Amino acid sequence: METHFETLVKGLYEKANKIITIFLRENHKDGNSKINIPKDFKEEFFSLVDKVNLSLMEDKDNFYGYFLFQMSREIRFDISSPTAVNFKGSKYVVYFNPIIFLTLTIKQMESTIKHEILHIVSMHLIRAKECKVEYGTLAVNMAMDVVVNTYLDHLPPYATTLEWVNLNYSLKLLPFESFEYYAEKIQTAIDLLEEDEDAAEDDSNKDEKIETDYNPEKTHDIWEDSSDIDEKTLKEFTEKFIDDSQKGNIPNYLESMISSLKNSKAELPWNLYLKRLMGTVESNQKKTITRRNRRQPDRFDLRGQLRSHKAKIVIALDISGSISDEEFNQAIKEVFNIVKNYNHEITIIECDSEIRRVYKVKSVKDIKDRMNIRGGTKFTPVFEYANNNKVNLLVYFTDGKGEDKLLSIPRGYKTLWVISGRGDKLSLKEPYGTVKKLNTIEIKDNTLYTSDLMRDGYSMNNQEVSHV
Missing domain, CATH: 3.40.50.410 (von Willebrand factor, type A domain)
Incomplete structure (x- = not known):
């Protein structure tokens, strides 16, 4: 027998599909490029998110619930993951794609929200920009997801995990490494694939306003829409969000991440x-x-x-x-x-x-x-x-x-x-x-990348003992 929550999710999913159907029909007629999301759907959808948030706040990991409570919320049908985040104005914003999000159980919904918050605490929004200088978007995205998903249970079946990466790229990566380490190894594996870039599937006819499937290469595209803000200021905002979210005990791994963030240098020297x-x-x-x-x-x-x-x-x-x-x-x-x-x-x-x-x-x-x-x-x-x-x-x-x-x-x-x-x-x-x-600041060529990674203090090498 369906629970009340499951019935609510099923009804919202049907309404979300109806919104897309109407958009595709109207867009085909007059070229309208904006999806009209009815007010009552937004209210009903965010009421469901409130229920998920309440569940998070009642959990032993209530840090995530209090963090989510401070975030702005928006609906986007053009993100290729259940949730996504960026920084707008003076707040972090969490985005939901109902078509993907509403296929999850409540525990999986909780995990995908935790996933986004761990990206924030790890300062991935800043570190990804630096890492993309050397590695491709797919490698960087998967590396970051490997790091945060290591600490999460009840993941969606398509989630990028260490086990999945090792299996699909014939690697033997160990847990609790920095995401920069994973990015390097994954990029090397991608480069060795014998698939020609030109053989990639052509999805040029796909409507850019709608994403219905998870795509690891595009999961963090929305980060590019963040407000233009320097690293020091973003770090200060992040610390305030964190401080206001600590209402009780937090897991050891999260405590270590927060400590690393607060003890790290504010920004990379010019x-x-x-x-x-x-x-x-x-x-x-x-x-x-x-x-x-x-x-x-x-x-x-x-x-x-x-x-x-x-x-x-x-x-x-x-x-x-x-x-x-x-x-x-x-x-x-x-x-x-x-x-x-x-x-x-x-x-x-x-x-x-x-x-x-x-x-x-x-x-x-x-x-x-x-x-x-x-x-x-x-x-x-x-x-x-x-x-x-x-x-x-x-x-x-x-x-x-x-x-x-x-x-x-x-x-x-x-x-x-x-x-x-x-x-x-x-x-x-x-x-x-x-x-x-x-x-x-003196530069030494042979110590740049090692010292820089150590500067961040985010390597997960010291997290293994406290993994829960």
């Missing part, structure tokens, strides 16, 4: 971030007979590929700002140290309210004395130059004081803003890039 960013510079490929094809190494008739592209890097210096010659010279030395292993071309732009001088450099010795001009500051001219010169990477040193809106939007390149140690923040409301503070 120079270490720049080194990560260099890995994203697009490179053209040239064929070579000396290297086998990565995806099909046994095919001797297929040639491998090598990078042949010269990265065009622009270093913009705001000569009207408060950055000193000493600060800039030290920063430039670090830039050269970072890019030395890449085929690169560096252009220096001196600017204030307009571009005053442009010249190329091959070493620190080529840096010229700064022009003695102290006008106002406008960022737009530099972006106009970059847009017209096929730049790959723009690093802008400034005190941050300029326009509040760019008149020329960056096209096809990465931007890193480095704010002078005496500067406060960037005046732009939308920076179209990452904003970092200038500080003097």
